[in-house]
Amino acid sequence: MKKTKEATLANGQSRTDKIIGFITAHKIWFIILAIAAAILLPVIVTSSYYRAIFIKTLIYALLASSLNAINGYSGQFNIGHAGFYCIGAYTYAIIATRWGVNFFVMLPVAGIAAGLAGYIISLPTLRLKGMYLAMVTMGAGEVIRLIAISWRSVTKGNNGISAIPAPSIFGYKLSSLLNYYYIILVLLIIMLFLTYRVINSRIGRAWMSIREDQNASAFLGVEIKRYKSNNFVYGAFWAGIAGCFAAAFFQYIQPELFNFTRSTEILSMVILGGQGTLVGPLLGAFTVSFLTEVLRFSDQFRLIIYAILIILMMWFRPQGLVGAKHSVLAKRLEIKKHKTPAEKKVTR
């Protein structure tokens, strides 16, 4: 795939290139526009059905962005992200129902609990790569769910925890859909802002160097273990926050909410949208959530459609919706027209 990209670059900019170039040149305006649209959206759309969908979409956007911080930036292949989501949700649900601790106090606590789990899982997996790491994370995600099922005295097992309190501030309950919407929107914006800052720092560059070539980065003095581990913790932390919010929003959680399908759903958003970009996972989350609603009638067939979408994406546009520099069509046509000698060698 690398070679084909080179070939098209030599042939000048494609149309997508120009569009992406235009957007990056006016980045700040697009961000302001997007935030303004996000703020106005629930004001314009007053139907509570749609508002609830928007909130769920934003939860997914937060989850996908947090998974992207791991898979997209340090290249560790985590496919058990629902586990961290689960820990965040149960942390809030258990503590809030028992001791009535405030939601806003619990947000960082839930994040830290999930981050801690992320740290523990990252320890034995530091030596693993690719598929092997993926299998361990998948197992870990399932183990967390099984704990939620089996540890009945605390989690109430398969019955789930109900009557989870809504967020409140100074005694004022924030339980309207509009309140929820703005809370999750703010959380998402904070997450994206902080992540943007991290990836444009020494830490983010260290993550990306590990993604690109772990050995080379070790020889440049990057502490591989520490950075792989803190990357995992960072991603897990935000999944925990998403979990905490989700528990407060749904007011009822049970282990099935955090099964492997959930993990793959989050993963598919990241892959569809484009790993290693901040916008990609958002776009992925919006697309998948939209499809979920549109295809609601088809029930289980929905999953098949996701699968087909991911396969098509991997085939035509492995970089995802954004993050690609060249349009599918242009790339395929260009390759047919001019194959570079290097490329012929590769395909032979």
Next chain:
Amino acid sequence: MSILLEAKQVSKFFGGVKAVNQVDMQIEKGEIFGIIGPNGAGKTTFFNVISGLYTPTSGDIWFKGEKITGLIPEQVAKMGMARTFQNIRLFVNMSVADNIKIGFHTRTKTNFADAFVHSRRYKDDEKFATQKSLELLEEVGLSEYSQYQAGKLAYGTQRKVEIVRALALNPEILLLDEPAAGMNPAETESLMCFVKELNQSGYTVAVIEHDMKFIMNLCDRIMVLDHGTKIAEGLPEEIKDDQNVIEAYFGSKAVI
């Protein structure tokens, strides 16, 4: 002259294969030290042992008067040893500037909190890494490529970028593993001048190379490995006439 890097009876066996067998080596500060040998002589393995990728089966490595046997690559890198690879290992999807900024990893200190709030330390670090990487690129005449994706540069340029990235560590010794491999004569020539300039500006260099012209013109001293053992060491002229070396490369004369 003081000894900067020393290998004492270093061996590395893979099962029954003696990839490196009891090799002694002393590299002095300020010199260009060449390591040559036929294919499979154990040169790259020797480099890998020195730089911490492999632990030696026996023997010790000393760097700047400290024993570094058993340290992992990132620790060795921190002590001031930088290396390049036989097959170029740039971070191909990142820009040239970012590649080099990663080289400054050990010399900057930003943590999460700094990055979140853009603290003084973050700003200083970023300024330092950005400026210094531009300076380095300018010195080698590559500043125009700073925003290019590293994987898209010409082969010879990628080699140079890789060396510049290693220089960002501010190393005391630079290990170059076949820097001229796959280069055309003009590129090799320019690389030779480049390494000479680096040496003159104070870097100690150890280089593995197949190109004889390159190594004979460049190195102060040369060590020859064959089947994992050292068969000769000395000045380039001595190596040229050494009977063992000639045999290793061309085989012995037939006795009739």
